[in-house]
Amino acid sequence: MVENHSVDIKQNSNDRDKVIKELNKLCENFIEKQGQYTHNQLDKRVTTVSQLKEPGKEEFIEKALNFACNIQYGDLRAQALSIIVPILDGPKKVEFIEKALYFTSNIQDENERDLVLSSLVRHLSGHDKEEIIEHIFDFSSKIQYDDAKFQILSSLVPHFDGSKNEAIMDKALELVSGFISEYKKIESFSLLLPYMDEQRKEEILEQSLELAFNLKNKSMMAQSLSAIIPGLDKSKKKEISEKVFYLKCMGRCTYLHKGADALLRRAETLSSLAPYLDVSC
Secondary structure, X not given: OOOOOOOOOOOOHHHHHHHHHHHHHHHHHHXXXXXXOOOOOHXXXXXXXXXXXXXXXXXHHHHHHHHHHOOOOHHHHHHHHHHHHHHOOOOOXXXXXXXHHHHHHOOOOHHHHHXXXXXOHHHHOOOOHHHHHHHHHHHHOOOOOHHHHHHHHHHHHHHOOOOOHHHHHHHHHHHHHOOXXXXXXXXXXXXXXXXXXXXXXXXHXXXXXXXXXXXXXXXXXXXXXXXXXXXXXXXXXXXXXXXXXXXXXXXXXXXXXXXXXXXXXXXXXXXXXXXXXXXXX
């Protein structure tokens, strides 16, 4: 970590100003050393830095990244990382990305994590994106929380294509196998199914159904099965859909006393099953 740049803060306007000023200062110092200067906002200053050449660019990126990772409050860390992640570059790019993701995974709020993950897009459209995705999957198994690992998986899945899909899928499934939550495993399988060949899809569908039917919470079982259904063949879709519909009907009284949110979730699940059903409750 960079000396003298650890920011131990509580959330208030002064703290926000302090973080932004410190990061601005890092940018300004580097730009001045390059013989250039800009009065633009922070994100534009960082973009200016990204367009400059060595010497010192990698050193600046490392200092800025270390600074952002040291921010103690999650929303400020997410804001800083989301600005810095797109400019990560050079021989240590993968190392930088992994470090950014590690400190992102410790942010509790899902929307704040998503702010950083969405900033990865630039790195997932280049010629080396398959290699980066594989490295991220290898690294993500070391992350503690299933929610964070699932969110990283979700952000990478839309970028699956090209000749190395098989290797990427192997690493994605290896990551999912380490999830503690059976429900998260099923959710993850449902995301990956469209990118699998037929043989692997059949194996994962069977594994997903087994996991779903072993869930003790009937509501979670129904939601899990609903996620799996689109990947099934026609006959299996009807069979499983009717099972889910039965579970939802049986749980009607339970849902009624839990309020509007629970009723809405129930309605959404039943609506998703409508194309496969010829039954009523």
